[in-house]
Amino acid sequence: MNRFSFASLGLIGIACIVAFGPHPDDVAKKKLPAKPTYAEHIAPILNDHCVTCHRPGEVAPFSLIGYENAKKWSAMVTQVTHSRLMPPWKAKEGYGEFMDENRLSVEELELIKRWDATGNAMGEKKKIPAPPVFTSEWALGKPDLIIQAAKPYRVSSEGTDEYRNFVIPTNFKEARYVVAMDVKPGNPRVVHHVIAFLDSKGRAAKLEAQNHDGQEGYVTFGGVGFAPDGALGGWAPGLQARKIPGGNAFRVEPGTSIVLQVHYNKSGKEETDQTRVGLYLAKEPVKQEMHLAWMFNILLAVPANEADHKVFFTYKVPRDITLWSVMPHMHLLGKSMKAWVERPDGKTVPLIHVDQWDFNWQLNYVLKSPIKIPGGSTVKIESVYDNSDKNPRNPSNPPKPVFVGEKTTDEMMLLIGAYTVDGQPARN
Ligand code: HEC
CATH class of the missing domain: 2.60.120 (Jelly Rolls)
Structure with a gap:
């Protein structure tokens, strides 16, 4: 399985300065129309970001195809997009870059808000774009x-x-x-x-x-x-x-x-x-084997009645590797997880920051470009847990101290990374 020994465990406070994207207030709002229309502004956003799931027969509870649906859900769409609940992409912008990123720009958020506030104009019917066509074929051809x-x-x-x-x-x-x-x-x-x-x-x-x-x-x-x-x-x-x-x-x-x-x-x-x-x-010799590193805090403990319990975990990387994807995992008390690498030369490389953890949306985030991590680097992970009675997802009422485990009432602090070992060819 993985070639790493479980890391040294420790409570280490780390200050980490992160550059995030532009604040909504900074957007040049003047370039956006005062009264956006469904045909020109809203339908393209819904087509690009929402209807993979919000269409008949799919996992989302209602369809967002067509003017009537968009209008009916307009207020709620405004709410859940601005709170970043939807689309369900949990990696924070500006901290690591991933494939399939599905995130609304501040301009798109502003258009949605204005469309809702100005009475859901339809615009010219003939300008309404057709919804995307989804095939049920295998995207990579017939599997073996x-x-x-x-x-x-x-x-x-x-x-x-x-x-x-x-x-x-x-x-x-x-x-x-x-x-x-x-x-x-x-x-x-x-x-x-x-x-x-x-x-x-x-x-x-x-x-x-x-x-x-x-x-x-x-x-x-x-x-x-x-x-x-x-x-x-x-x-x-x-x-x-x-x-x-x-x-x-x-x-x-x-x-x-x-x-x-x-x-x-x-x-x-x-x-x-x-x-x-x-x-x-594989039909041809494979270059390298992909392995998984389970960066798992087995000593995790979350005291009862703490709404902002911060936990640090460090993981020593024993040899040169290349990292290809990351998947954070926590349970119902999790609020956020942030992970980064500190290299021996002192440089810090961001991995991922899920700032609104949602147990229902656990994704494997494939890095846009793989990250080279020299041996001797440390992966640092910071998780925050809410074990108060204010957390509506808290499975224990009143809250009780929580430890590592697989049950609903247990917690986890785990980051799974897929990596190749540099210079180590596949056994083929
Ligand atoms: C990957 C699939 C997926 C995508 C993409 C997606 N949704 Fe959803 N949406 C869901 C599911 C599933 C639910 C049901 C609640 C849940 O599981 O989180 C939902 C729920 C909602 C709700 C109801 C929220 C509530 O509190 O009941 C709204 C509104 C919504 N989505 C709007 C959007 C909008 C707008 C977009 C695009 C900007 C979008 N969704 C993109 C899957 C998706």
């Missing part, structure tokens, strides 16, 4: 292997969201290299997001047998119930399937099962889902 749970899963109509882990054997006779993964939700109305973990030691199958409830898979809260041997990546609506860059790949040993974790939303009626994962296998 398509895997899915043995039977469709029945998702109950109501209740809290569910994390269901489907255990799917790969049946590889020899080690294979996976160069890309794509996901086709069986029922996009309820499939919120998906993460594919690897288990080569039969632990997931054991958990499934122990927790058998008459259906495929087993339920967890966030994790899969053990430290997996790896992960192939994650998927959420709007994230593109793309090849692992640099000619690199994940090595999957024979006998490995894929643990397909599907986060289900409830739609108000009983639904079924059988999500498929397409795997693309």
Whole structure:
């Protein structure tokens, strides 16, 4: 799995100065129309940023296609876009750069606000752009292997969201290299997001047998119930399937099962889902193997009744690596997570800052350009937790002291990074 030893743990205060994007007040508002129209200003924004999810049959609870829908939701759209709840892209601007960034500019936010405040003008009907066309084809062509749970899963109509882990054997006779993964939700109305973990030691199958409830898979809260041997990546609506860059790949040993974790939303009626994962296998020698570093604070403790409990964690990088993606993970008390690298030469490199942590939107953030991290660097992580009774998500009422664990009432401080080891070619 990972070649790192678990890091030195410590409480280290670190001042970190970060440059953020322009403040809304600084926008040259004069260039924007006083009375924006749906046809020219709003429809293009919704098409670009929202309708991948907000269209009939998709995961979002209503459609934002067409003038009537946009007008009906205008006030709420203004509210949730300005609070940065939507679109659900949680990495703060100006701190690391990622693929598929879906974030509204300050100009777009201002147009949305003005359109709402000035009575939702439609503009010229013939200027309304057509909504984007979504194909149901595999974006990278036909996969070499398509895997899915043995039977469709029945998702109950109501209740809290569910994390269901489907255990799917790969049946590889020899080690294979996976160069890309794509996901086709069986029922996009309820499939919120998906993460594919690897288990080569039969632990997931054991958990499934122990927790058998008459259906495929087993339920967890966030994790899969053990430290997996790896992960192939994650998927959420709007994230593109793309090849692992640099000619690199994940090595999957024979006998490995894929643990397909599907986060289900409830739609108000009983639904079924059988999500498929397409795997693309290397046909040529692979350059390097992708590994995962689990930067995991096993000593995390969050005292009761603290609304702003700050925790620091440091992770020593023992050798030269290249980092390709990061995925922060916390539970319901998490408020924010910020991670950066301090190199031996004193330079600081920002990794990611999720300043409004939302347990429902856990994404794997693929770096726009990979980051070289020399051995001897330190990854520093700062998380903030709200364990007060003011936190509406606090699972314990009254609040109680919280420690590391996999249950709803436990917490986590984990950053998963996918990396290659510099100068180490794949075993092929
Ligand atoms: C990746 C999928 C996705 C994208 C992109 C997306 N949404 Fe959403 N949206 C959802 C889901 C799912 C919900 C239901 C609540 C949740 O799961 O967070 C939601 C809820 C909402 C709500 C209701 C919020 C509430 O409190 O009930 C509004 C309004 C909204 N979205 C507007 C937008 C707008 C405007 C955009 C584009 C700027 C957008 N969304 C982009 C998936 C998405």
